[in-house]
């Protein structure tokens with residue numbers, strides 16, 4: 001349709017029909033509304049009349065349902081405006097790839113794009129028009145259960161991976177039924193909730209917001225994301241969905257975003273609980289004024305927006321603009337011509353869990369695992385006769401993580417399945433040992449587990465957090481291994497030193513004691529559908545771990561927040577970090593630095609950083625600096641290393657971080673092979689927000705280093721003229 005035709009359509013709509021485009025309910029609510037509903041539910045569900053003119057639906061099942069919903073709607077809608085179908089496809093639809101935090105550990109934007117492509121194919125076949133992805137909240141506090149949904153504590157990784165997802169999922173032409181639109185979330189700073197508690201209030205300086213939180217959302221908007229979702233939290237006193245400065249001033253004016261804003265689930269109505277709206281009518285007004293187009297699963301627009309417009313409280317043009325944005329998106333998706341978009345029952349069956357997708361998911365699970373410690377016991381020897389597989393997650397099927405589809409565990413390859421597929425002749429004893437729930441104290445199975453460990457050639461001890469301990473609304477104040485898992489670990493490690501600890505969890509955990517006592521630790525996060533196959537291949541060296549932590553692992557929960565790119569303070573703690581230094585910025589009871597820093601991760605081979613060379617000592621604003629880092633594989637296996645480039649600005653008009661990741665590249669090296677990795681640094685990467693809130697660069701000296709946070713190996717100096 002042309003813009004003119006869309007405008008004519010808009011002009012033909014009643015106020016109520018226009019409001020219909022701005023409301024959204026669950027598929028479940030939508031379908032149930034076809035039935036006769038009595039009782040309290042009937043009052044909260046949109047009426048059948050509203051369903052007829054409703055603009056969008058979220059969270060539906062499959063292509064069959066997508067087609068049925070659209071048919072049902074089009075048959076009833078007097079204006080025949082197709083529904084938009086939205087779904088949270090966060091780390092794969094049916095073929096689940098690792099959780100986003102794990103994907104960040106791959107430091108591999110191409111791998112992200114490959115996974116996004118698989119998600120795009122499965123989602124479009126399922127009938128998805130819009131996915132609520134990428135989630136690019138900077139998260140520096142693992143108490144927050146949603147840290148798993150983000151790629152990293154570092155906005156650069158979130159920016160690059162988020163943009164890679166957007167470009168891949170949307171393609172060049174949204175009307176192509178294979179492409180889907182992306183909704184960036186949760187704008188803004190949702191990850192900075194006080195004390196790591198979900199939905200909690202956020203208080204941030206504008207400088208910190210602009211420097212550490214906004215860039216990733218902006219990168220996704222720049223990559224073309226068609227929708228944005230404001231976050232649940234209040235930001236400096238104003239909840240995002242009502243935050244005019246955030247939405248109108250920054251998002252629309254500064255960044256030029258012209259797409260659709262869809263509230264988070266019930267967030268408009270929650271303005272009442274936040275205490276900035278007197279009632280739902282007031283909430284609807286506030287959200288409209290802040291440019292929130294669609295009200296997700298809440299009654300505020302549904303019940304009050306038409307009245308607000310009729311009374312003149314919300315200008316009619318404001319309503320029209322919001323509706324036009326929704327209509328334009330539908331038009332861009334080609335829904336007026338093909339309301340079913342890619343929904344295809346046959347393609348769905350063919351694509352879901354197809355060998356090619358499983359292969360991608362397995363490779364992703366291998367590339368995102370982080371080897372935290374290895375005293376030479378991994379990879380295990382090929383000729384092990386008897387393996388003991390121990391721990392509460394030894395036979396777990398829930399290894400997909402939050403936002404996997406209900407029932408996803410049915411398709412998950414378990415660890416025993418993975419090991420048996422790889423080593424069919426090896427004897428495998430499985431002992432659960434204990435549970436892993438908070439408050440679980442039953443230690444009855446530990447002695448038997450230790451006995452099994454003692455009788456085996458190799459032990460795999462599988463610990464972590466139950467899958468439902470991370471995700472939305474799942475913050476924790478203590479990040480220990482819940483239940484009696486440490487008791488189990490002590491007993492097993494005492495029984496057999498040839499024990500590799502494997503961790504499944506959705507957030508960095510406090511594993512300080514394990515780090516001292518276990519000979520090997522492999523962090524698997526939630527690896528998804530191919531969990532067992534990927535793990536077996538990693539443990540027996542068919543795959544070589546190459547993940548690097550995308551968020552630091554604390555020694556104690558009390559260290560949070562502990563960003564790797566911290567400021568120096570006036571009394572920085574001098575090295576070594578192991579002892580307190582009087583009257584410096586330190587703890588009396590532990591080091592300042594995390595147990596394992598951002599960017600850290602081992603391999604079965606070793607790498608040496610041989611040279612860091614810069615091609616000039618000074619650049620002007622228009623010149624580029626080339627930084628060449630030479631890395632050699634000094635071990636006996638092929639492996640991959642992520643070369644990380646950090647910057648430090650030692651003197652500036654405002655305090656600058658002690659280190660800042662400005663680029664990364666992953667390189668594959670055969671044994672003995674060396675490669676030179678060249679980075680380009682420009683004035684743009686030296687910019688920061690000054691005291692007046694302006695983004696500037698300042699002339700002077702800079703340090704550029706390679707290595708990982710808290711362990712920079714090679715450094716050079718240059719100047720910005």
Ligand code: BGC
Nearest residue numbers: 058059088132185264265472
């Ligand atoms: C979450 C969003 C999600 C939405 C729709 C909310 O509860 O915060 O991340 O996209 O639900 O499912």
